[in-house]
Each structure stands twice: as structure tokens, then as C-alpha cells.
Amino acid sequence: MKINWSKYTPFQQKVYKAILKIPKGQVWTYKQVAIKIGKPRAARAVGHALARNQDAPFIPCHRVVGSTGKMVGYSASGGIRRKLEILKKEGYKIVIKSR
């Protein structure tokens, strides 16, 4: 599977590559990813990059969660619901605090 990085901005490429480095069963926070790309304060930009990503099924964006380990959004099919299912399948136990 190859991705047309041409339709993505350099920043998006950086973010996606960083996410692709996330080990299976492990989840990172937007801030962690932002730090990984060299911009600890660009957590928002990271979220934006993921929101604009068109290769959701290939990009493990479901491994990116909020600072509290809670998922905040998911543009792919199913939304948060799908994200939870994928994470559960990956072996990551999700702790639902607010039911």
C-alpha cells in the first residue's frame, strides 16, 4: 500500500509517519505526536492533519487519543465507535470512565 503524499502537506506527512511508528497495542496522545514531529505545541495541528487524512484505513489514526487517553474524534467510518472496536482488536484495553 502506497500513499500519495503529494496530496498531503509536509506537515501531514510528518504526522502520518510519526503515527505509523506507533507500536501495535500502544496509543499515543496528540501532544506526544506533536513532540515527535518537533512541535510540542502543535497538538491542534496534529488533530487537523488527521482530520484531513484520506487514508484513514491505512493510517493508524485510531492509535492517537487525547491527553486523558480518551478518543476525541474520528473522521473515518463509525467514528468513535469504530475507533474503540479497532483499539480493542489491537489488544489495547480501554478504560471507560464515564460509561
Add this chain to the structure above:
DNA sequence: CACATGACCTAAC
């Protein structure tokens, strides 16, 4: 170039 929006984060009430 300036304004407005968004899958965020932190602090304070």
C-alpha cells in the same frame, strides 16, 4: 496577507 475553523491541552471556578 488576514480572518475563521478544528479529531487539542492546560488552568481555573
Add this chain to the structure above:
DNA sequence: TGTTAGGCCATGT
């Protein structure tokens, strides 16, 4: 513990 306010960064119009 839950909600509100402010700040930061990149993208699109």
C-alpha cells in the same frame, strides 16, 4: 468532578 475560558499551530477561503 464537571464545565468554562484562553492559548497555539496548520489549513483553507
